[in-house]
Amino acid sequence: MSTSALTHRVRVLAAPGDRHDEILTPAALDFVGRLADAFGERRQEILKERRRQAIRIAAGAPLDFPIATSAVRGDRSWRVAPPAPGLGDRRVEIAGPPERRMAVNALNSGAHVWMADFEDATAPTWDNVIGGQLTLLDAISRRIDFSTQEGREYRLGDRLATVMVRPRGWHLVEEHLEFDGRPVPASLVDFGLYFFHCAQRQIDAGYGPYFYLPKLENRYEARLWNDVFVLAQELLGIPRGTVRATVLIETITAAFEMEEILHELREHSAGLNAGRWDYLFSLIKTFGHRTDFLLPDRAKVTMTAPFMRAYTELLVRTCHRRGAHAIGGMAAQVPGRDPAAREAALAKVRLDKEREAEDGFDGSWVAHPGLVPVCREVFDTVLGDRPHQLDRTRDDVEVTAADLLSVRRVSGPPTPEGVRTDIAVAVRYFDAWLRGEGAVALDGLMEDAATAEIARVQVWQWLRHRVVDRETVERLLDDELAALGAQHPWAALDEVRELFERTASAGELPLFFTPDAYSRHLVRHAEARS
Ligand SMILES: CC(=O)SCCNC(=O)CCNC(=O)[C@H](O)C(C)(C)COP(=O)(O)OP(=O)(O)OC[C@H]1O[C@@H](n2cnc3c(N)ncnc32)[C@H](O)[C@@H]1OP(=O)(O)O
Ligand SMILES: O=CC(=O)O
Numbered sequence: 001m002s003t004s005a006l007t008h009r010v011r012v013l014a015a016p017g018d019r020h021d022e023i024l025t026p027a028a029l030d031f032v033g034r035l036a037d038a039f040g041e042r043r044q045e046i047l048k049e050r051r052r053q054a055i056r057i058a059a060g061a062p063l064d065f066p067i068a069t070s071a072v073r074g075d076r077s078w079r080v081a082p083p084a085p086g087l088g089d090r091r092v093e094i095a096g097p098p099e100r101r102m103a104v105n106a107l108n109s110g111a112h113v114w115m116a117d118f119e120d121a122t123a124p125t126w127d128n129v130i131g132g133q134l135t136l137l138d139a140i141s142r143r144i145d146f147s148t149q150e151g152r153e154y155r156l157g158d159r160l161a162t163v164m165v166r167p168r169g170w171h172l173v174e175e176h177l178e179f180d181g182r183p184v185p186a187s188l189v190d191f192g193l194y195f196f197h198c199a200q201r202q203i204d205a206g207y208g209p210y211f212y213l214p215k216l217e218n219r220y221e222a223r224l225w226n227d228v229f230v231l232a233q234e235l236l237g238i239p240r241g242t243v244r245a246t247v248l249i250e251t252i253t254a255a256f257e258m259e260e261i262l263h264e265l266r267e268h269s270a271g272l273n274a275g276r277w278d279y280l281f282s283l284i285k286t287f288g289h290r291t292d293f294l295l296p297d298r299a300k301v302t303m304t305a306p307f308m309r310a311y312t313e314l315l316v317r318t319c320h321r322r323g324a325h326a327i328g329g330m331a332a333q334v335p336g337r338d339p340a341a342r343e344a345a346l347a348k349v350r351l352d353k354e355r356e357a358e359d360g361f362d363g364s365w366v367a368h369p370g371l372v373p374v375c376r377e378v379f380d381t382v383l384g385d386r387p388h389q390l391d392r393t394r395d396d397v398e399v400t401a402a403d404l405l406s407v408r409r410v411s412g413p414p415t416p417e418g419v420r421t422d423i424a425v426a427v428r429y430f431d432a433w434l435r436g437e438g439a440v441a442l443d444g445l446m447e448d449a450a451t452a453e454i455a456r457v458q459v460w461q462w463l464r465h466r467v468v469d470r471e472t473v474e475r476l477l478d479d480e481l482a483a484l485g486a487q488h489p490w491a492a493l494d495e496v497r498e499l500f501e502r503t504a505s506a507g508e509l510p511l512f513f514t515p516d517a518y519s520r521h522l523v524r525h526a527e528a529r530s
């Protein structure tokens, strides 16, 4: 692709970092500029529609499977594209931020897929965003090997996981890149830079440019992604249909449009994933104002809760009817070092994966290399030599709108320990995120942006329904901040307090904690460079 007149409309507003010029080439910026030019307005429309939908629901409009698309659901003839090279067998997928050490570990972990994550597991500092692109470029070009000062060697082995990249969601912008004086949608930055530098390299290596798409709320958002793929392939002369993308069903509204989302993306679809943590967050956020949606401690809302089960059962049935992989969600446990805690974590992960494999999922996510064997073992037992179980069409599953929303059966107030835990998680995670870490292990659990969203939105909900009083929350917040300060003298206590107060205890509920926190705390503007 030749650079075009768009280059001067794209500006980098950040100080040059080490090797950033390898990613921010004029041609790559031009490519991202073209995507921003073509899709920036539609992204705005999508955000407006999200707000309109939230208002409709708050005013009492029922959520249901859309009547307008009943023909798509009723037509048994369509299927998604067949699995692309490297995506036929996905029984174990490991997620993690695109950081060099983690990348080598994930690629060598024995998992079939590495989900390189710019969304829930990455705090989007400019260094993390461009560093992540460099990690991907180096990994895919097989020049990522390195040794640490302590003499530890990180070398890619012979059998590597297939790379799938998760760009940031439509709600975020990248303020260090401007197109026509406006920040570029973060989704287009992460997707565009990876696609520009690595799509052809991946094809040459026998794979392709593969993606995970986060936080979609409806079919129009899937259509937008499909159009992005079509244009991106056209611009780089890559055959249409080379891209594959797995959509995370992780919002309550998307659960009502699973078939439509597959249909929109069908020539590029690589199935659906049960993004259970954001799903729970979305449910609370969407219906937080209703007392019948009051949820107790996070630990009590498990995947066997009827409404969570309805969601995963529907996901498997929907995917398999359309020839698409159904990928399970993230069990939050990480192994840790203490042998007893490790055993307990492994047992919990095993149970979770067993349920998924028996329900018909074709594979599932793990958060840590130490969990790859258990996930593999469970899926090996169910799949045997078969790469997947697409033939299990789950015609026995019937899920209604009421089933997806049957929260009443688990609803109730929190325990004092549940309240304390959520405040501790939010405080500790916000501190890590503000320092550039998007995923952390806290008390044996993986915490990331999705789980932190649950923590803060639960506190908001409990305050709103007065099942917890403000004084208690303030006292616990003080305690947690004091404990954090004692443990980490460098912690950004004032910023964390402010972030918590704005997102968990303010009267109005911000839709995400990340956009505003990003603008206030992670953006480091410098003179425009191009
Ligand atoms: C809700 C969702 O969206 S889930 C998906 C998004 N979330 C994620 O992807 C989180 C993925 N997991 C992680 O980031 C990490 O496991 C954490 C942060 C939770 C814990 O990491 P650590 O504290 O480093 O764990 P631990 O000390 O046990 O790690 C041991 C080794 O395993 C590596 N490791 C741990 N997790 C991963 C991972 N997901 N991918 C690759 N390597 C990993 C570490 O880098 C470390 O390697 P090293 O010895 O070479 O330095
Ligand atoms: O992205 C995954 C989730 O559970 O959220």
Ligand SMILES: [Mg+2]
Pocket (backbone or CB within 6 Å): 120, 214, 215, 248, 250, 275, 277, 278, 450
């Ligand atoms: Mg998520």
